[in-house]
Amino acid sequence: ETLTIKTASKTYPLYIGKGIRFQIQSFIQALEREFSSVLIITDSIVEPLYLKEIESSLTDFSNVYSYVVPAGEEAKSFSVFYDILTFALEKELDRKALVIALGGGVVGDLAGFVAATYMRGIAFIQMPTTLLAHDSSVGGKVAINHPLGKNMIGAFYQPEAVVYDIEMLSTLPEEQWRSGFAEVIKHALIWDKPFYDWLQAEIHTLADLRDEKLQFALAKGITVKAEVVAEDEKESGIRSYLNFGHTLAHAIEAGLGYGKMSHGDAVAIGMLFAIRVSEEYYGIDLELQKFRKWFRQFHYPEIPKHLDAASLLQLMKKDKKAQSGTIRMVLMKQIGEVETVKVEDELILSILEKELEEVQQ
Ligand code: NAD
Ligand code: ZN
Structure with missing residues (x-):
């Protein structure tokens, strides 16, 4: 099933279905854009469950990098944000890189903010893995926290697509x-x-x-x-x-x-x-x-x-x-x-x- 998300700044597809994570390559192809590399951002709980499956489904890319953040709200911090940017620069990701946010609302908000700011903005795809992320992955609010307030540093930045494989919810507590x-x-x-x-x-x-x-x-x-x-x-x-x-x-x-x-x-x-x-x-x-x-x-x-x-x-x-x-x-x-x-x-x-x-x- 495909829904269309329309906002003033962008219109993009949201794919929802069981087992659709394995089709990630074809969803990327449907964007009809060239990407130089992919950076998957995920957390330490989602990584052992789903990262390999996503990596091996990205058949058309020779440069697939993964970055794993600690699970939990603490990952929406300046230091984690900074470390991901450092990683991306070290790997020489350019403006044509694609970020994939594989995780719940925390990973979506953080990876989205990385995508919004890296080289003034690169493309990103949301792959939500929690029920709550049906909410957070749509609408384009991305952010990290400041010690003085939650979601205080962020942007409005819409993804290119949302790929919501509800099979991944089966492992949720x-x-x-x-x-x-x-x-x-x-x-x-x-x-x-x-x-x-x-x-x-x-x-x-x-x-x-x-x-x-x-x-x-x-x-x-x-x-x-x-x-x-x-x-x-x-x-x-x-x-x-x-x-x-x-x-x-x-x-x-x-x-x-x-x-x-x-x-x-x-x-x-x-x-x-x-x-x-x-x-x-x-x-x-x-x-x-x-x-x-x-x-x-x-x-x-x-x-x-x-x-x-x-x-x-x-x-x-x-x-x-x-x-x-x-x-x-x-x-x-x-x-x-x-x-x-x-x-x-x-x-x-x-x-x-x-x-x-x-x-x-
Ligand atoms: P989360 O991302 O921390 O995920 C909850 C827990 O579930 C984590 O421990 C995670 O590792 C684990 N997990 C994720 N997917 C799993 C899976 N498939 N199987 C097993 N475990 C899994 O939290 P959340 O509830 O998804 O999102 C909360 C965050 O979303 C907050 O930071 C909030 O500010 C943000 N949010 C943003 C928006 C928005 O519009 N941008 C809206 C609502 C909430
Ligand atoms: Zn809420």
Whole structure:
């Protein structure tokens, strides 16, 4: 299956299917460009699983280099970024080199930023290997972290193609499935009510995400992301809808210390919170209880009890989307429709307190 990702700066194909990693050479040929060499960037967990298969599928290249970074968020650092650039210069990669990002969102963000900056930009292909990367591999945001903030150094830089072999997901640990699935649910909630209804009807455990259903869910999630980005590549407007659930999620991640809870788990908590705030803000019923019940089947964690409402509120104010101390949140008017609004501290505080009381009982 081929999806087309359209953005203001570039249109590119996304191939999704089972076992398609072995066709990487033909996807490169379809770009109808000459590449002098290939640099595969991957991490230490993905390397033993898939690197050889990709290397041996690149039959038309005599110069294939691989660079393996440590697995985990720490790889999105200046020093790793610098080391890859040094490696590329030592191997004398030129402007016609092609970077392949083989891994999850960490490798995609890092390798994409290498491609965006090496000799003012060289071509790159995303080969996502996590469920979460259905989100991160589309849309062209690439970045590394600064000790003072996540994703603070980066670019908007679109790949030439995305090759998403969902067979590679089979080796993902359970918590990675759960984490990535939260973003799939998010995509349904903000944009696509029929997709949300399908998820509720068809997916009851993470094990239900298999074969056709997995591909359908990911292709739908990617389509939502692509449609939002197509309208607003540089995030001046509706791209912020993708932050649904993320205001509280980022506060929890920062409050616990990054890496203590998976991003998707934090987003899951943040989405339940955003729905609850939406119900109060608009005075509407969004069937939160039904949603919670369905959600429980995936075993997302509760809001961490030891965090307190006042400090979470302060952390939410540090969010990139906050403007001069006022919290801006993506709220839901109905399933499939959201908007970004300013929300009063009092409302946020009172709902945070309720959520925390409920888990402390
Ligand atoms: P990740 O890349 O760290 O992958 C999670 C873990 O799974 C890692 O330990 C990795 O080694 C392992 N792994 C990867 N593929 C595997 C496979 N097939 N089998 C077994 N193990 C595998 O994390 P992630 O959740 O994919 O991505 C998170 C990152 O994505 C964050 O840095 C976040 O900032 C970024 N992100 C970027 C965007 C964007 O638009 N650019 C959007 C969302 C998230
Ligand atoms: Zn996210």
